[in-house]
Amino acid sequence: MSLSSRIYFPPLGLLCFISLTSSWSYLEPGGTIDWSSKNNTCDETFQSPIDIITSEAIDKRFPPFHMEHYSTTADGARIVNNGHTVEVHLNQSPAPTLSGGGLDGIYTAVQFHFHWGSSDNYGSEHFLDGNSFPMEMHIVHYSQKYPNISEALTKKNGLAVLAIFFEVTNCNNTEFQCIIKKLPSLRNPGFPTRVYCNLLKLLPKNFDDFFRYSGSLTTPPCSESVVWTVYPKAVKISSWQINQLRTQLIRIYDGDRTVLVNNFRGLQSRNNRRIYKSIIDSGATLPRQFSQLVFLLVMILSVANLELFSSAGVI
Numbered sequence: 001m002s003l004s005s006r007i008y009f010p011p012l013g014l015l016c017f018i019s020l021t022s023s024w025s026y027l028e029p030g031g032t033i034d035w036s037s038k039n040n041t042c043d044e045t046f047q048s049p050i051d052i053i054t055s056e057a058i059d060k061r062f063p064p065f066h067m068e069h070y071s072t073t074a075d076g077a078r079i080v081n082n083g084h085t086v087e088v089h090l091n092q093s094p095a096p097t098l099s100g101g102g103l104d105g106i107y108t109a110v111q112f113h114f115h116w117g118s119s120d121n122y123g124s125e126h127f128l129d130g131n132s133f134p135m136e137m138h139i140v141h142y143s144q145k146y147p148n149i150s151e152a153l154t155k156k157n158g159l160a161v162l163a164i165f166f167e168v169t170n171c172n173n174t175e176f177q178c179i180i181k182k183l184p185s186l187r188n189p190g191f192p193t194r195v196y197c198n199l200l201k202l203l204p205k206n207f208d209d210f211f212r213y214s215g216s217l218t219t220p221p222c223s224e225s226v227v228w229t230v231y232p233k234a235v236k237i238s239s240w241q242i243n244q245l246r247t248q249l250i251r252i253y254d255g256d257r258t259v260l261v262n263n264f265r266g267l268q269s270r271n272n273r274r275i276y277k278s279i280i281d282s283g284a285t286l287p288r289q290f291s292q293l294v295f296l297l298v299m300i301l302s303v304a305n306l307e308l309f310s311s312a313g314v315i
């Protein structure tokens with residue numbers, strides 16, 4: 001996830017170039033590994049993203065999420081190319097809020113953004129069973145226990161992030177067009193503009209089946225303050241749509257202008273963290289559950305046959 005809460009969004013009509021200075025980049029010579037040389041936290045124990053191994057996750061059924069104002073048209077929301085990603089700031093009233101789902105209290109949504117690769121083979125930050133996805137969306141919330149996101153990110157569980165994978169198909173995702181149609185005006189970093197998206201419709205249909213673990217921001221300062229919710233069921237996006245992201249945005253590093261792609265951090269060690277899965281019937285796990293059921297039935301029938309043959313004196 002990326003935090004750029006220091007960006008100032010002027011009122012509409014006063015939109016102007018905003019100087020975005022950043023102390024980090026995905027293009028540093030040492031890659032994202034080099035971030036720890038300037039931010040000690042990036043080298044700590046409970047970092048993100050991670051590879052989530054379904055078979056090692058602990059079953060735990062969390063209560064359903066409760067989302068408020070997610071479907072409200074985001075009047076007041078602004079979208080910007082911040083030089084690291086395309087990001088939507090939800091400075092609207094009333095703010096979308098998230099509770100339930102095993103979270104401690106109510107969290108306010110402040111922004112969402114994306115990580116993507118230069119091909120369909122990679123791009124997501126989290127992996128699932130060793131597999132990456134071409135894109136991942138992060139919806140960033142902070143706990144209402146704290147007055148603002150800056151203070152929340154210094155606290156354990158101060159932030160809650162929903163992570164949504166995307167997979168590529170031939171059909172456009174009509175809900176994602178709110179982002180795509182803004183890209184031509186976001187080519188250069190730092191020009192925010194108004195956007196209208198229905199956040200609820202960017203989520204997987206079943207948002208109560210998920211993985212849960214404690215981790216960090218995936219960009220400096222890498223604060224270990226995040227309750228992660230990772231959805232196993234990917235949202236679909238077309239090849240044309242993801243290629244708009246790969247080709248229309250520019251970033252500047254060391255004086256060079258390049259297309260904004262591969263804006264994801266490498267995998268971090270799980271370090272014996274507990275990863276929970278709260279999944280009943282997700283399509284992502286259905287085949288495995290189905291195969292287990294078939295195996296059980298075969299075993300029962302085999303035993304029944306053995307007893308039948310045995311009682312008939314065949315064996």
Ligand SMILES: [Zn+2]
Nearest residue numbers: 001002138218
């Ligand atoms: Zn992110």
